[in-house]
Amino acid sequence: MKKYFSLIFLLFCININASDEAEIKELKEQVKKILSRLEYLENRVAKKEIKIDDSKKVVAIEEPKQNLELTTKETVLSVGGKIELDFNYASLASPLNAKSIAVADAQNSPHQTFNAANSRIWVKTRTPSSYGLIRTLVESDFSGVQGTETNTNSSGLRLRHAYINVGEWSVGQTNSIFNTSTPLELLYTPLNDVFVRQPLIKYSSKNDLFDYDISLEQPETTLLTQDAKIITPKDDIIPDILARARYYPSWGEVAMAIMGRYINQDSYGDFTNKSSAFGWGVNLSAKIKVGYYDDIRFHTTYGVGLGRYVAYNAYPAGYVDASGEIDLQPTYAYSLGYRHWWSKELRSTMALTYAGTKNDEEFLQSIIDKTNINRSVYASHINLLWTPVLNSLIGVEYVKAKRVVESGDEGDMDSAMLRFRYDF
């Protein structure tokens, strides 16, 4: 509008000063052209072909907050962590995981909890050396030994990571390379999670598009007995051997991990025989970008004797019969999710997850109570995550889950969470 007034004023001035009729005519033509051009541009603005900001005001950008750092001549030490509070409301009092959702006649009254035990603190260092960078990390959270909710809600400090990385080698406790590389962005831990954190020795080769890792990791045999219990014989003699390849194309990320493990029991407990077997597994995961911002993520895992690597030990690597003979069983897990960005601050993920195992039918017949032997679990998640300021997260998530056990009983659970989180 201001531009119109300016032009009218200009025309007025021109009229006053013009003495020659021809000159006035020429000037009028020019004004006509200018008005025509202005009208054209305003039409384009109206059609949003071009955008003009009258205020010319710069959008305020939030300056990032940096971690606390101490720097010597060569070493950089950083301290950080997060404060997290989860408000959880569930249709059952039992924990939401693949081996605990209550089935059949179990308690089915709703239960509400607050929990801050997922808060974390970490310290890391970085020092250059002739062998490459030396990096270390120690990280803890408060999900160790849990106290009661009656008075002080104590939560024990728990070691998460403690490892050193020198050039291409990593030694210490950290995440297994068999873990899903492109996890879903969920507030609840997926029931079918392929996730293990354990001591390891790892060699990594990093390139622009491809990464490779090979590692020797902590072995731990888990076997189902005729008492319907999962035992850990502690007779492991060979580390789990793993390899992983990751590919980072412009359209996303793909990772494949393979594993071989030696399952062994050496006359454990009352077993008269020694027995062993070779287990293996494959985990394929991917993230595919959709448009500029959204992505689809999926993973598929299959293996024989996978056991504790899937769904937090809900399924054993195999079973051991009365004489001590081991027979491994297949375990599988799949997930599919879509993450959509509503705006720079708001995003959602919707996901379906599934995990299951094939227990031996003949062996199951020898077990009287099968209500604690898991067959499968599946869940659907939907959430809305908001990042109002950098390093913060406020999120809500709803999950509906079902657990099926070998007795044929099923347990359904609905749960909703509100999370407040700040990374410092």
Add this chain to the structure above:
Amino acid sequence: MYFKVSILITLLFFSGCTKTANKNLHEDKSHHINGIMLHLYSEVNNPYKSELDLDDDKIRYAYSISQAIKEFAKESKNFSQKELGIYVSKNKELFEKNLNRLKNKAIEIEDIANRYEVEKLDKKLYELKNICYGCHSDLGVRNEKVF
């Protein structure tokens, strides 16, 4: 039953949410860079990775951003008059100046990635955004939000 309903809802969700198309070159490159930055920032919420793994990811994102900015600066000369002409024609000098600042920032980000100075990355990205917003302000272009 609810499982089938979930699948149906997921498919519906998939079907209508992609943002593509009809962007001009400038917008296309801007969205590309913004997309990388959003993925980078959301990685902080990835509870499955250790801090050192996240550092590795941040370095990879830094290279991607640096590369994308270099392409953006290089191709900016190909932006059509229809796209930017109205803004740039009278402020070509200013535009070129901001473009050079952008290219320098891309080099700085790459240097940080080469030296693995992860702690300096956030500040550089902040400076990068300021160059973009500053250029828009100089040329009288509205600072659009991501979407």
